[in-house]
Every structure is written in C-alpha cells, then in structure tokens.
Amino acid sequence: MNTLIALIYIGVAVLFIIGIKFLSSPKTARMGNLIAAAGMFVALLALHQPGGPSVWTHVWTFNYTLIAVGIVAGLVIGAIGAYSVKMTAMPQMVALFNGLGGGAAALVASQEFLRGAHNPDGIAALLAGAMLFATLIGSLSFTGSIIAYLKLQGKFEKPHTFPGQNFLNGVVLLVILVLGAWLTLQASGGNAVTAFAVMFLLSLFFGVAMVLPIGGADMPVVISLLNSFTGLAVAADGFAINNLAMVVAGTLVGSSGTLLTLLMCKAMNRPVTNVLFGAFGSGGGGKAAAGGVAGTVKPIQADEAALLLSYAQRVVIVPGYGMAVAQAQHQVRELSEELGKRGVEVQFAIHPVAGRMPGHMNVLLAEANVPYDQLIEMEQINPSMDRVDVCLVIGANDVVNPAAREEKTSPIYGMPVIEADRCKATIVLKRSMAAGFAGIENHLFYKDNTRMLFGDAKASLNALVAAVKAG
Amino acid sequence: MDTNILFIFILSIFVGIEVISKVPSMLHTPLMSGTNAIHGIILFGGILVLADAATPLALALGFIAVVFGSANVFGGFMVTDRMLQMFKKKKQS
Numbered sequence: 001m002n003t004l005i006a007l008i009y010i011g012v013a014v015l016f017i018i019g020i021k022f023l024s025s026p027k028t029a030r031m032g033n034l035i036a037a038a039g040m041f042v043a044l045l046a047l048h049q050p051g052g053p054s055v056w057t058h059v060w061t062f063n064y065t066l067i068a069v070g071i072v073a074g075l076v077i078g079a080i081g082a083y084s085v086k087m088t089a090m091p092q093m094v095a096l097f098n099g100l101g102g103g104a105a106a107l108v109a110s111q112e113f114l115r116g117a118h119n120p121d122g123i124a125a126l127l128a129g130a131m132l133f134a135t136l137i138g139s140l141s142f143t144g145s146i147i148a149y150l151k152l153q154g155k156f157e158k159p160h161t162f163p164g165q166n167f168l169n170g171v172v173l174l175v176i177l178v179l180g181a182w183l184t185l186q187a188s189g190g191n192a193v194t195a196f197a198v199m200f201l202l203s204l205f206f207g208v209a210m211v212l213p214i215g216g217a218d219m220p221v222v223i224s225l226l227n228s229f230t231g232l233a234v235a236a237d238g239f240a241i242n243n244l245a246m247v248v249a250g251t252l253v254g255s256s257g258t259l260l261t262l263l264m265c266k267a268m269n270r271p272v273t274n275v276l277f278g279a280f281g282s283g284g285g286g287k288a289a290a291g292g293v294a295g296t297v298k299p300i301q302a303d304e305a306a307l308l309l310s311y312a313q314r315v316v317i318v319p320g321y322g323m324a325v326a327q328a329q330h331q332v333r334e335l336s337e338e339l340g341k342r343g344v345e346v347q348f349a350i351h352p353v354a355g356r357m358p359g360h361m362n363v364l365l366a367e368a369n370v371p372y373d374q375l376i377e378m379e380q381i382n383p384s385m386d387r388v389d390v391c392l393v394i395g396a397n398d399v400v401n402p403a404a405r406e407e408k409t410s411p412i413y414g415m416p417v418i419e420a421d422r423c424k425a426t427i428v429l430k431r432s433m434a435a436g437f438a439g440i441e442n443h444l445f446y447k448d449n450t451r452m453l454f455g456d457a458k459a460s461l462n463a464l465v466a467a468v469k470a471g
Numbered sequence: 472m473d474t475n476i477l478f479i480f481i482l483s484i485f486v487g488i489e490v491i492s493k494v495p496s497m498l499h500t501p502l503m504s505g506t507n508a509i510h511g512i513i514l515f516g517g518i519l520v521l522a523d524a525a526t527p528l529a530l531a532l533g534f535i536a537v538v539f540g541s542a543n544v545f546g547g548f549m550v551t552d553r554m555l556q557m558f559k560k561k562k563q564s
Contacts, residue, residue, distance in 0.1 A: 013483075016509055017486055017490055019505070019509070020487070020490050020491060020502075020505065020506060020509070021490045021491075023491075023498065023501060023502045023505045023506075024490070024491045024493065024494035024498060024502055025494075025495075025498070026495065026497070026498060029498060029501055029502075029505075029555050030552065030555040030556065032505065033501075033505050033508075033548060033551045033552055033555055034552070036505060036508065036509055036548070037508070037548040040508075040509070040511070040512060040544060040548070043512065043515070044514075044515070047515055047518065047519075049519065049522070050519070055518060055519070055522060058522070063521055063522050063523075063524060063530070063533075064522065066521060066530065066533070066534050066537070067518050067521050067522065067537055069534075070517070070521070070534050070537030070538045070541060071514070071518075071537060071541045072541075073538045073541070074514070074537065074538045074539065074540065074541020074542040074543075074544075074545060074546075075541055075542075075545045077538070077541075077542040077546065078541065078542040078543070078544070078545035078546025078547070078549060079545060079546065079549060081542070081546045081550070082545075082546045082547075082549035082550035082553060083549065083553065085550065087557075090500070090504075090550065090553075090554055091500060093546075093550050094500070094503060094504045094507055094547075094550065097507055097508075097511075097542065097543050097546045097547045097550065098507045098510075098543070100539040100540070100542050100543045100546075101507070101510050101511055101513050101539065101540065101543035101544075101547075103535075103536075103539045104513045104514070104516070104517050104535075104536040104537075104539035104540040104543065105510075105513045105516070107517070107520075107532050107533070107535055107536035107539070108513060108516035108517055108520050108536050110532070111520045111524070111529060111532055111533060111536070112520065114529075115523075115529075220499075220500065220503075223503065224499075224503050227503055227506060227507050227510070228506075230507075230510050230513075231506065231509075231510045233513075234510045234512060234513045234516070235480065235483075237513060237516045238512075238516070239476060239480070241516060241519055241520070242476070243515060243516065243519070244476065244479065245512060245515065246512050246513070246515055246516060247476055247479060247480055247483070248479060248483050249509050249510060249512040250510055250512065250513075251479075251480050251483035251484055251487060252483050252486060252487040252490075252506070252509065253487070253506040253507075253509050253510040254484070254487065255483065255484040255485070255486075255487030255488050256487035256488065256490060256491045256502075256506055257487075257503070257506055258488075259487070259488050259491060259492070260491060260494070260499060260502060260503060260506075263494065263496075263499065264496075264499055267496050267499070350497075352496035352497070353496070357499070357500040358496045358497060358498075358499035358500050359496065359497035359498060359499060359500050359501065360500070362497045362557075363497075363554060363557040364557075366557045367557050
C-alpha cells in the first residue's frame with residue numbers, strides 16, 4: 001500500500017468516526033450521515049487491488065462491465081427502496097439493507113475461500129478462519145434480517161417455537177463450528193469445498209432458526225444485533241482480502257452496533273439474553289397476567305370525549321403504533337392546535353420505544369409540524385401525571401400498561417411505562433379490544449376513570465376535531 | 472501476515488464503543504441505519520472479488536455480491552437521510 005492510499009484511508013477512518021459521532025446527537029445527525037457517506041465515496045475512489053494498482057485505472061475487461069452494471073443495479077434498488085418506503089416501514093427497510101450487506105459479506109468470503117481451496121497450498125489458518133467467520137455471520141445475518149423484515153411486515157410476527165428448538169439450534173450451531181474448525185486447518189481440496197458448502201447452507205438455516213422464535217416487538221433489537229454482526233463479517237472480509245478501510249468500517253459498526261443493541265435493551269429494561277432466548281409472550285406469563293383483569297370496558301362517543309378535552313386544563317397525548325398505522329399524526333396536530341386555542345395546555349408524552357422503532361413518534365410528529373417543545377420524554381412527564389386532567393392515548397398499548405409496574409408475573413414487568421393510569425381521566429383511542437404487540441392484556445382499559453373511543457385513529461380524531469371546533 | 476491490521480482492529484472496537492456512549496433513544500433507529508450504511512463498504516469486497524473472478528460461478532456470485540453491497544451502501548445512506556430529514560424540520564418549526 002503506498003503512502004498516498006494510506007493517508008487517504010486514515011482520512012476515511014476519521015470521516016466514519018466523526019459521522020457516527022454526529023449521528024448520536026439530534027442537532028448534527030443529518031450532517032453525520034452525509035459525512036459518513038462522503039467518507040465512503042472517497043474510499044471508493046481510492047479503492048485499489050491488494051498491493052496492486054487502483055481499481056479505476058485497471059484495463060477494462062468484461063468483469064469491470066459486470067461491476068459497473070452491478071453497482072448501478074444496486075444503486076437503483078437501494079434508491080427505490082429508500083424513497084418509496086413509508087415512514088412506518090423504515091425499520092424493515094433497514095433490516096433488508098442489512099441483510100443484503102450480510103449476504104454480500106458471505107459471498108465475498110466464500111469466493112475467497114473457494115479460490116484458496118482450489119490452490120494446492122491452501123490458505124493460512126488465520127485467513128481461513130476470518131473467511132469462515134465472515135461466511136457464518138454474513139449468511140445468518142442475511143436470512144435473519146429477511147425473517148425480521150417479514151415479521152415487521154406482519155407475516156408470522158408471533159414467536160414460533162416448538163419443543164426442543166433450543167436443542168436443535170444448538171446442534172446446528174455445533175455442527176457449523178466443528179466444520180468451521182476443521183476447515184480452518186484443512187482448507188484445501190474437494191472435501192473442503194463440500195464441507196464449506198454444507199457449512200454455508202447450515203449458516204443460512206441458522207439465521208432463520210435464530211430469529212423465528214423472537215416476537216415482532218423485539219425486532220428493532222434483533223435488527224440492531226444483526227447490523228453489528230454484519231459489521232463484524234465485513235471486518236473479517238477486510239482482514240481476509242487485506243483491505244484496511246473495510247476492517248476499520250466493519251469493526252466500528254460491529255462495536256458501536258453491539259453497544260447500541262445493549263442500549264436499546266436497556267430502554268426496554270430487559271437483558272439482551274431475554275430478548276434472544278426468552279421469546280416474548282411465548283411462555284404462559286402473558287396468559288397468566290390476563291386472568292387478573294377486573295372491571296368493565298366503558299366506551300365513549302366522540303362528542304363527549306371532545307367535551308372532556310375542551311374543558312380540561314392540562315391534556316397529555318400518548319401516541320403509539322396505532323397512530324403511525326392510521327397515519328393520523330396530522331389530525332393529532334390539528335386536535336392539539338384546536339385545544340391550544342381554547343387555552344388547554346397540551347403536551348405529548350413520548351415513550352422511547354413507542355411504535356416499532358425507537359424515535360418513531362418523534363419522527364412522525366415532527367413530520368406533522370408538532371412543535372419540538374411539546375414533546376416530553378417519559379421520564380420528565382411521569383412525575384406530574386396525576387396533575388393531568390385528561391390523558392389521550394392514541395393507539396398505544398404496551399407502553400401505557402400499568403402491569404409493567406404492578407404485575408410481577410407480567411412479561412413486561414419492569415419495563416418503564418408512561419403512567420397514564422394516574423391521570424384524572426384517560427381516553428383511549430383504539431381500533432378494537434385486541435391485545436397489543438406483546439400479546440398482553442392491558443389493565444388500563446378496565447380502570448374506572450378510563451373511557452374507550454373505538455374506531456380507526458384517523459376517523460376518531462377527525463370526529464374529535466370537528467366536535468371541539470363545534471363546541 | 473500483517474499484524475498492524477489486528478492492531479487497528481482492536482483500536483477500532485474501542486473507538487466504536489466510545490463514540491456512541493451517549494445517544495438519546497430517539498436517535499437509536501437513525502444511528503442503526505447510518506451504521507448499517509457504513510458496513511455497505513462490503514461493496515468494495517464485492518468489486519475486488521468480481522474483478523478477479525474467472526469461472527462463471529465466480530462471476531455470478533461476485534455480481535450478486537456487488538449488487539447486494541451497492542444496494543446496502545446507497546440505500547442505507549438514503550434511507551437514513553430520509554429519516555433524519557424529519558428531525559431537521561423539527562428544528563425549523
């Protein structure tokens with residue numbers, strides 16, 4: 001590697017680090033993304049053959065035509081995916097892109113490995129190990145991400161479990177590791193190619209088997225984990241083909257992604273092992289908690305609800321996934337403006353994991369131009385909840401479930417929730433009495449001071465706005 | 472065997488952890504998406520492998536790797552930017 005390339009790569013590493021740093025603060029986040037993208041562009045321009053000439057000044061062959069076609073095809077696919085996806089479907093798009101990256105990492109590693117295996121000298125054990133690692137992690141990230149994508153799309157989002165599942169997964173993983181260990185030492189010849197193919201297929205299967213038992217509500221954590229996995233696979237690939245930029249970028253993603261996964265689990269107050277191995281709602285816990293529901297559901301009509309809201313002094317709105325699905329954020333803003341005109345103090349209580357990705361609600365309400373200072377984080381608003389006249393829960397369920405504080409047997413016990421049940425009155429906008437994403441009954445709906453306004457969130461809000469305007 | 476690369480690997484682990492140690496929960500998803508785009512650098516691996524591919528199988532697999540990697544890197548940065556556009560609007564209002 002000549003000095004110029006080395007210096008460029010140092011600059012690229014710095015751009016990636018600054019990019020990630022900026023991404024972790026709201027003020028600079030967008031700039032951070034652009035800085036990282038700039039780093040990627042510079043690194044691409046500086047791409048060179050290992051110990052050889054730049055890729056871009058190489059003699060043009062059929063292979064380079066394929067490269068150009070491939071890049072353009074990927075660009076088009078990526079652009080269509082990124083710009084056509086709805087705001088509510090962003091997390092699954094990230095999962096899909098992550099899966100593609102993992103698949104690419106596995107393919108690159110397998111190419112290198114197969115080429116080495118046809119070579120009579122074989123591959124140095126350390127390099128073979130890196131290639132096998134990238135194959136395993138990349139392919140399980142590929143299939144795992146696709147399952148995560150499908151779950152977030154609403155396909156088989158309930159956890160799928162069967163007796164002996166952990167045992168089967170353990171056996172598969174063991175076989176993969178044994179094959180990997182053997183191949184690391186014996187990376188040459190026809191047997192090695194066969195064993196490698198078996199290992200590749202088992203890794204693809206393992207990705208499916210790993211994610212299938214995990215409930216849809218935990219998918220953001222799973223995607224974050226698979227994201228850091230892909231990072232590590234890319235780093236291992238960089239190691240195998242001796243590309244420093246790939247090692248640095250992949251490792252940064254791997255380590256920051258691991259920390260991010262742990263931070264996400266912390267926001268839900270659950271250890272990461274619980275997410276991965278203790279499928280949410282798969283045990284008897286959720287059903288047991290449902291047994292203790294007391295009280296009756298009291299419906300309310302839009303007119304009466306509007307009256308309650310108009311004559312309140314302080315109203316807190318708790319948005320949830322239902323608002324996102326109904327695309328009702330503009331109606332929510334309209335309602336809060338109408339109430340504001342009447343002198344009602346309106347605030348929004350934002351749960352960190354409301355919706356299906358952290359920050360989901362902030363993004364949607366910002367899109368509807370709700371002022372930033374009206375969005376209050378859970379920790380700030382909870383202490384004053386008993387001084388709230390009306391709490392309007394819009395399509396949120398698990399994040400306002402008092403069972404998280406009261407029921408030790410509940411699967412969500414210990415998760416911080418917005419304490420909507422402490423308000424003087426609560427109005428819940430909900431499509432039906434179906435349980436939330438986690439499949440747990442919500443006692444809030446049965447409390448004496450809770451009224452239910454059934455129907456599509458958007459239609460209900462329109463009715464509320466009309467009634468407040470008229471009243 | 473170049474051991475410098477291991478040295479860089481270990482240091483990068485610590486930098487990655489250090490750099491995001493204080494991130495508000497509303498940025499978890501954009502941060503995940505942004506780092507997702509960064510590992511799209513696997514595109515480089517695809518390019519290098521495809522450049523040397525000799526057999527039809529190697530060409531096909533290399534081509535798929537390039538398409539996947541390219542979709543990962545371009546789509547990743549674009550979808551992150553779209554998410555973060557929403558945050559910028561908030562600042563203006």
